[in-house]
Amino acid sequence: MTRRLREAAAQDLSGSQDRQFVTSLARGLEVLRAFGPGEATLGNQDIAERTGLSKPTISRLTHTLLDLGYLTYSARNGRYQLGPGVLALGYAMIAGLEVRQRARPMIEDLAASANVTIAIGERDRLNVVYLDCCRGTQTVALSLNVGSRIPLGTTALGRAILAKLPDGEREYLLRAMRERMPEDFQKIERGVDRAIRELDTQGFCTSFGDWREDVNAIGVPVFSLDGERLFGLICGGPSFNLSTDTLMEDLGPRLVKIAQDLSAPREMAAT
Amino acid sequence: MTRRLREAAAQDLSGSQDRQFVTSLARGLEVLRAFGPGEATLGNQDIAERTGLSKPTISRLTHTLLDLGYLTYSARNGRYQLGPGVLALGYAMIAGLEVRQRARPMIEDLAASANVTIAIGERDRLNVVYLDCCRGTQTVALSLNVGSRIPLGTTALGRAILAKLPDGEREYLLRAMRERMPEDFQKIERGVDRAIRELDTQGFCTSFGDWREDVNAIGVPVFSLDGERLFGLICGGPSFNLSTDTLMEDLGPRLVKIAQDLSAPREMAAT
DNA sequence: AAGCATTTTTCGCACAGCGGAACTAAACTC
DNA sequence: GAGTTTAGTTCCGCTGTGCGAAAAATGCTT
Numbered sequence: 126m127t128r129r130l131r132e133a134a135a136q137d138l139s140g141s142q143d144r145q146f147v148t149s150l151a152r153g154l155e156v157l158r159a160f161g162p163g164e165a166t167l168g169n170q171d172i173a174e175r176t177g178l179s180k181p182t183i184s185r186l187t188h189t190l191l192d193l194g195y196l197t198y199s200a201r202n203g204r205y206q207l208g209p210g211v212l213a214l215g216y217a218m219i220a221g222l223e224v225r226q227r228a229r230p231m232i233e234d235l236a237a238s239a240n241v242t243i244a245i246g247e248r249d250r251l252n253v254v255y256l257d258c259c260r261g262t263q264t265v266a267l268s269l270n271v272g273s274r275i276p277l278g279t280t281a282l283g284r285a286i287l288a289k290l291p292d293g294e295r296e297y298l299l300r301a302m303r304e305r306m307p308e309d310f311q312k313i314e315r316g317v318d319r320a321i322r323e324l325d326t327q328g329f330c331t332s333f334g335d336w337r338e339d340v341n342a343i344g345v346p347v348f349s350l351d352g353e354r355l356f357g358l359i360c361g362g363p364s365f366n367l368s369t370d371t372l373m374e375d376l377g378p379r380l381v382k383i384a385q386d387l388s389a390p391r392e393m394a395a396t
Numbered sequence: 397m398t399r400r401l402r403e404a405a406a407q408d409l410s411g412s413q414d415r416q417f418v419t420s421l422a423r424g425l426e427v428l429r430a431f432g433p434g435e436a437t438l439g440n441q442d443i444a445e446r447t448g449l450s451k452p453t454i455s456r457l458t459h460t461l462l463d464l465g466y467l468t469y470s471a472r473n474g475r476y477q478l479g480p481g482v483l484a485l486g487y488a489m490i491a492g493l494e495v496r497q498r499a500r501p502m503i504e505d506l507a508a509s510a511n512v513t514i515a516i517g518e519r520d521r522l523n524v525v526y527l528d529c530c531r532g533t534q535t536v537a538l539s540l541n542v543g544s545r546i547p548l549g550t551t552a553l554g555r556a557i558l559a560k561l562p563d564g565e566r567e568y569l570l571r572a573m574r575e576r577m578p579e580d581f582q583k584i585e586r587g588v589d590r591a592i593r594e595l596d597t598q599g600f601c602t603s604f605g606d607w608r609e610d611v612n613a614i615g616v617p618v619f620s621l622d623g624e625r626l627f628g629l630i631c632g633g634p635s636f637n638l639s640t641d642t643l644m645e646d647l648g649p650r651l652v653k654i655a656q657d658l659s660a661p662r663e664m665a666a667t
Numbered sequence: 668a669a670g671c672a673t674t675t676t677t678c679g680c681a682c683a684g685c686g687g688a689a690c691t692a693a694a695c696t697c
Numbered sequence: 698g699a700g701t702t703t704a705g706t707t708c709c710g711c712t713g714t715g716c717g718a719a720a721a722a723t724g725c726t727t
Contacts, residue, residue, distance in 0.1 A: 215486020216543025
């Protein structure tokens, strides 16, 4: 039973039967996670279905989360929504992220000067979460998508990250993707292999229409100052006004430059 | 032991010894909450101090949270940071918040036309969390403060919310504030009493320099469509360019109008 | 290199929390 | 408005999980 949840929950390397692992915490967070996009309100029943946990368990978890302000409840329809506590945590996360502050001016600059979208992301399980995002034209930065998730395997952002992950971790994640979306796996694996080569040869990787037909993007990896955290930085836009040529010739090198300025110095070439 | 945490954690009405309450979940979330503003990175030790939990417990909780992607770990200095999972949750929360979508155009409009700051917030324990925020001049909406917390007792946002809470809940919260910040309590209580009167007579409440010396703001309550969720909507700015007169005469009525348009119809006057 | 301080892991035990089943409440049907 | 379905809560015995004291490991200082 624990098995089931761990598989669903932990995409990371993890000794499967940790004595360290606090199951009820994981379950509670899984409940919060059930509130995905387009699933704004859920009843206990819905949550039970999505998480595979028994009704009494869900009942207790929602009770607890409600009590703590991470869920709100509407007696009208017996459904829960994510509460303000969750948002406060999200803010604390982003406010403490030094790379974001450092990157801000650079990405604003590039986004405006080239009229493209620039974004920074970090891996979360099999997705990438936007940490910051800057759009060229749309002066009203709706910033709606800070925190939103995109797939890891088909986007430039995800590929830049996957490519620079330790081999073991990448393989683990690819296996997980194969299990979960066997139909897309061919495409994903080829894309990642290509990304690795591209990063070696030209410093950035590409996703031209691989995520969405009409979106072109290039990505680069960025390492945190302590060298232990890996982010992706992308530059992209709709294909009708952002050609692959522009990306390859003009924006690619500029993005690589930014990534270098942001990243911790990785390794000095010996001697 | 449970007691201790409950007191610290649950500001809400809550039967003290619920069998429904899942302690380890609450503790785990308390760990995440320890990462406040200006506390971006914490070691197990720091967390133990802030939460009052024993070190082994923290160890297991951080292990679990790390595993699930809600924390990141730097082996370099043995410290944790909030991870991307947390941000993804925050986004899910805000994306599912219908009042925010409905409010957006109205607050943008007012913020721009009067060059003031407009914000929507919801209570979280003894704070108010910004759900959305629009600033007049600063075209670059840094949106940094969606998710940030401000005090409940001294701000216009907090007062608008407190004033419209059921009496029991308000009293509970005031008691909690008295315990936690006895020195400010006089000011808080007077402010809330005044807010209640102001809302009755003029439809909006005020905080002129009560939160920060040089900030003036007025606030109104907003009810969610199902009538079960209470938000605050404020209009404010630095006192040097936003006079109390402008707020009282011009912006007050406009804010009240917006709140009416946003709120669910509360009660029909009988007959 | 030894000593000190801090952090992590171990271990046995108590009890927290799990799930099946029964119970209650509410919504829908006709 | 009684019957049927569906959703949520309560009960309860059992299991396994998460707790804290103390040991072990790690890192830092002198």
